[in-house]
Amino acid sequence: xxxxxxxxxxxxxxxxxxxxxxxxxxxxxxxxxxxxxxxxxxxxxxxxxxxxxxxxxxxxxxxxxxxxxxxxxxxxxxxxxxxxxxxxxxxxxxxxxxxxxxxxxxxxxxxxxxxxxxxxxxxxxxxxxxxxxxxxxxxxxxxxxxxxxxxxxxxxxxxxxxxxxxxxxxxxxxxxxxxxxxxxx
Numbered sequence: 001x002x003x004x005x006x007x008x009x010x011x012x013x014x015x016x017x018x019x020x021x022x023x024x025x026x027x028x029x030x031x032x033x034x035x036x037x038x039x040x041x042x043x044x045x046x047x048x049x050x051x052x053x054x055x056x057x058x059x060x061x062x063x064x065x066x067x068x069x070x071x072x073x074x075x076x077x078x079x080x081x082x083x084x085x086x087x088x089x090x091x092x093x094x095x096x097x098x099x100x101x102x103x104x105x106x107x108x109x110x111x112x113x114x115x116x117x118x119x120x121x122x123x124x125x126x127x128x129x130x131x132x133x134x135x136x137x138x139x140x141x142x143x144x145x146x147x148x149x150x151x152x153x154x155x156x157x158x159x160x161x162x163x164x165x166x167x168x169x170x171x172x173x174x175x176x177x178x179x180x181x182x183x184x185x
Contacts, residue, residue, distance in 0.1 A: 026119075028058040029171060030129040032092050035066035036084050036134035037161050054064035056175035061164075064088035064136045078137050078139055086140030089132060097128040099148045102163060106150030115148075115174035131171075133163050 037043050046061070053059045065088065069179040093099060098121055109117065121129060131151075132143060144150075153166060176183040 005139055018158050021130070026058055027122050027126075028060065029053070029061045030092070030128065030130045030168060031133065032064065032089050032130060033049050033133045033160065033161060033164055034062055034064055037164065038083060039161065042161055042165060045165045049165065049172050052172050053099065053168065053175070056172075056179070062092045066094070069135075069137055073137075078085070079140075082134075082140035083142060084139060085135050086142040089139075090146065093130055093132075093143075094134045096126060097130045097131065098126045099130045099146050100151050101132045101144060101147040101149075102134070102167065103139065103144070103147075103150045103154065104152055104155065104157065106152035108154070109153050110184060111170060111173050112177060114151075114170055115177035118174050119178045123159075131167055133167065135160060169173070 037046065049062070062165055064085065067084050068082055070077065073081070120131065130145070132139065134140075134143070153163070153170075158166070173183055
């Protein structure tokens with residue numbers, strides 16, 4: 001082990017620098033989501049990735065209640081709904097955390113780029129990353145202004161419940177890449 005707290009490992013990508021941390025310094029990942037998961041298959045997938053991630057980080061999933069959105073709601077009504085949900089979300093956002101919001105107009109990254117982002121945040125001393133997934137009509141401007149980074153998985157729209165599974169899988173894949181462990185390409 002290097003005395004500067006960084007392991008140098010050689011992988012197929014060349015020399016990677018992976019930060020070394022003891023148990024107390026393990027990265028905390030919080031996923032804040034709007035709405036509850038009802039489908040058993042999604043709950044099972046979330047439980048599986050949560051278990052897998054426990055080897056790499058301290059994972060916390062926070063569900064805040066969603067507001068009912070009436071059919072054909074006006075923009076004013078939708079803004080009010082997003083604001084109510086934003087208030088609930090922000091109660092769980094810590095000032096010292098790096099906040100990543102999932103947004104359709106955010107930056108799209110490859111799995112390797114997301115792994116690099118998470119790794120570099122840890123090397124720079126960030127100990128808590130919060131990912132925020134909005135409800136069916138997106139995130140309120142109050143949350144967007146707190147965001148340090150806007151991430152998009154696609155220009156397509158996905159059910160926010162399914163995005164939890166996709167996000168957890170990508171965080172898991174990121175840690176496998178960071179640690180030079182094999183993972184499906």
